[in-house]
Amino acid sequence: MFTALAGEMMETLRIGMFSWESLHSVKVGGISPHVSALSETLADKGHEVHVFTRIGDKSPYDEINGVHYQRCIHDEYGGIIDQMGHMCNSMMDRYRSVSKLFGSFDVIHCHDWHPCLTMGDIKNNYGTPYVMTYHSTEWGRNGNSMPDWWEGREICHREWLCGYESDEVIATSPNLKAEIQHLYQIPEYKISIVPNAIYPNRMRKNVDAGEVKKRYGIHPLAPMILFIGRMAHQKGPDLLVRAVPHVLDYRWDVKFIFAGEGEMRFWCENMSHDLMVSDACQFLGYTPDEDVKDLLNACNMLCVPSRNEPFGIVVLEAWSVGKPVIGTDAVGIIDNFVNGIKAQLYPESIAWCINNVIDRQGALDRMGEQGRALVETVYNWDSVADKTVEVYKKAINRAL
Secondary structure, eight states, X not given: OXXXXXXXXXXXXXXEEEOSOOTTSOOOSTHHHHHHHHHHHHHHTTOEEEEEEEOTTSOSEEEETTEEEEEEOOOOOSSHHHHHHHHHHHHHHHHHHHHHHHOOOSEEEEESSXXXXXXXXXXXXXXXXXXXXXXXXXXXXXTSSOOOSHHHHHHHHHHHHHHHHOSEEEESSHHHHHHHXXXXXXXXXXXXXXXXXXXXXXXXXXXXXXXXXXXXXXOTTSOEEEEESOOSGGGOHHXXXXXXXXXXXXXXXXXXXXXXXXXXXXXXXXXXXXXXXXXXXXXXEXXXXXXXHHHHHHOSEEEEOOSOOSOOHHHHHHHHTTOOXXXXXXXXXXXXXXXXXXXXXXXXXXXXXXXXXXXXXXXXXXXXXXXXXXXXXXXXXXXXXXXXXXXXXXXXXXXX
């Protein structure tokens, strides 16, 4: 497709975006904001974008912020493999109908393994070039080990199949690129690194930090360290709980807030009692978005103690409000002692990193500002959309 823009001819694409979640259908995790924001930015640049996704409680079709949402109805019985099979069949039917109505697509884009079977069917039946974005792997979600149950093994197979059949592959970070090359032997020439992004102002909020702390029973002058994320082995909340005694030995008034739900929540809470640090820890479980914004803008630093971190969107959220991040070696986007500090994967190292800067507000501010500058110049949707289009063009050329 071509469209006139400012007296010149600009090439535009008809793009099929396939994801089991989005902000305007079913929301599950980090893929939702990625798919919706990327699609809207591409639409702003003149491309025609159709998001094929689950219907949830929405209508079958909407146009939202310039993006066509093609929501697919499917049977929801069975386990995750069965459900995704039904979803893929429904997506294929919808793609046929949409292609007849709107015309052929220039490229299709798969996000993670869930729509995998649809991608193969479209490529075989229509010859449409396709791009696969890995947001994570089942190996990483399983604690850096291969799953030993049949559904986990099938997910790994579909992750491999998506990478094998696709014309181009996107990894969101160098760490994830190395991971998928190791697991699935995807050739170097086929992979591009295109980072995740956020809207720079989305998490910013003018708050009285002392008032926010008081809301959680914390003294206004006490340092507050924040964990945001799934309470799961991959995200390492247990490592942070085990670090708490070592931090309190250095400064007794530090408080820790854990915002997130997951299978490790109550285990970590019990561990804080066993370690006799429960007075310094609060486990909030599911936390509404506005409360998360308040906490992020009021905290002294964010801690991301992940064992495996494909990207770390929460790191960008912290940087966007000028907060430094204490992460682990798994959090590849941190520049050590520039916009945060990297710890090794054990509690004493995490505690050392926290203690290194907990009393140095100037260092905290400098690292936070370095992170904010990166969000505004590198990790923004305008830049990410342009890089994604370059991958689309490579896929189209490869398929010719």
